[in-house]
Amino acid sequence: MVSDMSRKGLIAEPTSRFFVVKCPECSNDTQIVFGWSTLVVKCDVCGKPLLEPTGGKARILGEIVSELE
Numbered sequence: 001m002v003s004d005m006s007r008k009g010l011i012a013e014p015t016s017r018f019f020v021v022k023c024p025e026c027s028n029d030t031q032i033v034f035g036w037s038t039l040v041v042k043c044d045v046c047g048k049p050l051l052e053p054t055g056g057k058a059r060i061l062g063e064i065v066s067e068l069e
């Protein structure tokens with residue numbers, strides 16, 4: 001896997017199990033999502049999807065604020 005610090009964009013491949021994700025649509029930056037979720041996770045505040053399942057690691061659609069173990 002290539003580590004590229006210059007990579008931009010909001011989509012990242014999760015490596016941990018749980019993440020704190022910032023919603024790109026509102027000020028909610030405390031949404032905790034499961035990185036291997038099989039369900040779409042929506043923002044608690046505005047309902048925007050923050051994570052979508054891919055069959056493996058979920059795709060996180062917001063900005064990852066921090067990773068939880």
Ligand SMILES: [Zn+2]
Pocket residue numbers: 023024025026027028043044045046047048
């Ligand atoms: Zn939101």
